[in-house]
Amino acid sequence: MILNWKLGGLALGLVFFAAVLLVKPIGVSTQFVILDGILWDAVTPEVVTQEADGAYTSSNAYLAKSGGKYAKSVANPVNYSFIFVLAMMLGAFASSFLRKGVPAGEKIMPAIWRANYGDSTAKRFILAFASGFVVLYGARLAGGCTSGHMMSGMMQTAISGYIFAAGAFAAAVPTALLMFRKEI
Amino acid sequence: MSTIILALVIGAAFGAVLDRVGATNPNYIGKMLNLTNLHLAKTILLAIGVGSVLMFGGQMAGLVDVGHMSVKSAYTGVLIGGLLLGAGWAASGYCPGTGLAAAASGRRDALVYAAGGLVGAAAYMVTYPMWKSAGIVSGKALTLGAVPGARYDALLPSVSGDLIGIVAGAVLIVTAFLLPDRITARPAPAPAEWPGARSQVSDFGLLD
DSSP states (O other): OOOOHHHHHHHHHHHHHHHHHHTOOOOOTHHHHHHHHHHHHHHSGGGEEEOTTSOEEESSHHHHHHHHHHHHHHHOOOSHHHHHHHHHHHHHHHHHHHTTOSOGGGSSSOHHHHHHHOSOHHHHHHHHHHHHHHHHHHHHHHTOOIIIIIIHHHHTTBHHHHHHHHHHHHHHHHHHHHHOOSOO | OHHHHHHHHHHHHHHHHHHHTTTTOHHHHHHHHTTSOOHHHHHHHHHHHHHHHHHHHHHHTTOSOGGGOOOOOBOHHHHHHHHHHHHHHHHHSOOHHHHHHHHHHTOHHHHHHHHHHHHHHHHHHHHHHHHHHHTOSOOBOEEEEEOTTOSSEEEEEEEEHHHHHHHHHHHHHHHHHHSOSOOSOOOOOOSSOOTTHHHHHHHTTTTO
C-alpha cells in the first residue's frame, strides 16, 4: 500500500520545505563522488591534502574545484550532506521494514522488468549496473540529479532545474515506452 | 552537532516518505515513464508545488531565510547530463536518491545499480577536465524572477521572484490535479489471465 498522491505529495512537499527552512535544499548525487573520494583517499592518502592555511585540495581536478569543497567533505565525512544520505537510507529501511519489506519476488528484479525481459538475474544486474553508471555520470555532468535539480531546483524556480527536467523526461519517456511495452 | 541531528531527522524523513509514496519501487517509476500510471508524477508535482509555495511564501513573510536557497548553475552540460540520467532512470527505474533508498529497502538490483553509480561518478571525476576544457560545465545560476535578498540573477529581472515562485508552485499543484491517471491508450484486455496473476500483482502493491 502506498500513500494516496494527495497525502504523499503533501508529505514529500513538507520534507522539501523543512529542508530549506532549517538547512538547505535536498540533494543526493554529490555524495556518490564524496564516497568515491573517501574510498580513493583510503587507498591513496595523497589524493586529498590540507594546505598550510587549513584549506583542502586534491590531486583530482573535480575534487579540487570550487575551492576544494568536495575535498573538504571527503576529509570530513561527518558533514550534513553525507549524513543526510545515510539517514535517507535508514529512513527507507525503517519504512520498508514497517510495511514488511519488499516482496520476495521483487527483491532481485521488479515485475515490470520480469514481464518484459524474463527471469535472468544476470541480465537485470548488468542493466542495473550500466544504468547506475550512466545515471551518475549524467548527474555529475549536470551538477545534480532528480532531487537536487528537479525537485529542489524547480521548487526554487531555478532555470537549471527546468532545463534538467526537460532533458531527463525527453530521454526517460521514449526509453520507457520502448523498453516496457508489456504492462503489469 | 545540531546540523548532524538535522541531517539525521530530515534525511530519515525523506527516505521514509520516498518509500511510502512508491518512489523506491521501480514498477511505479516504469509505469509513470511509460505513461500507464501517473500516480507518482502527481505525487512529485504536488510535492514540488507545495514546497515552492511554502518556501516563497515564507520568504515573503520573512519566516524563511533566503540565504538557505541554493540555486545551481545553468549550462549545456545540464541538458546533456539530464538526457543521460533520464535514459538510465527509465531503464532501471532508479535515480540516485531512490536507488540508494531502494537498496536500503531490500532490493538487490538497486544495490548493483548503486555500485554502477559509484563507478559512473568516479568516471566523471576522471573525465571532468575534458568537459571543463570543452567549456560546457559552467554558467550562471538563475532564478525565474528576482528574489529579494538572494544572491542569484533573474531571467526576468523586473518580475518579483517570490510572487512568480508562488505562481509556479500553484501551476505545479494544479497540474497534479489535472493530470490524468494514464496517457497511453489502455491495451485490449488479455484473452485470459494467468493463474495467480492477480495475487502476484497485488504483492507488488499495484492494486492499491
